[in-house]
Amino acid sequence: MMKKILVLYYSSYGHVETMAKAVCEGVTSVAGVELSLKRVPELVPQELAEKSGFVLNQSAELARPAELADYDAILFGVPTRFGNMASQMRNFLDQTGGLWAQGKLIGKIGSAFTSTGTGGGNETTLQSLHTTLFHHGMLVVGLPYSCPELADISEVKGGSPLGAACIAGADGSRAPSAKELAMAKFQGKHVAELCLRMQG
């Protein structure tokens, strides 16, 4: 039977959106999985979002909290805000109390990737997401060191065993690099392969 995988993200300026697409490439490189790419709703008022230069024409469809129960694995992408996940994803997850009460996510794979400006908060942001995934009883998957870019220190980049990450620059002008995208792709493939190994 096909395994269902969701890549669910929030992105203000497009870095996490780009990373999410690379994660999707990794997922779909594995046969036997069905992929959905979705995002969580914006919370910043339209006028302020426009003034702040948010990317407002993202094509991914909006997810509903209840649908998380429909997938075998979920990869969450979210930028850092002061070292924590952005409130848009926090708010979405805070609407999953009903799923938690019914244990609907227990035993599913959960994995997370991020983007930071300077790298400050890269790992704590992922940990803030992981904590919620543990509360849901998910099997939390990171990025193993078999991903070659992880041990490569030849250039500035995000990414750690906790998950793929991009360094957007303090002014957000740096796009995810080829190595950061390769890590995102690796993580997507890794999760898809693990998902296929799980029975029942």
Ligand SMILES: Cc1cc2nc3c(=O)[nH]c(=O)nc-3n(C[C@H](O)[C@H](O)[C@H](O)COP(=O)(O)O)c2cc1C
């Ligand atoms: C309110 C706010 C807080 C932020 N806090 C941090 C931070 O703690 N560390 C950091 O490196 N970048 C920080 N940033 C920069 C964002 O993480 C960066 O814009 C983001 O990674 C870009 O991802 P996106 O293009 O997907 O929105 C912050 C940005 C905002 C707006």
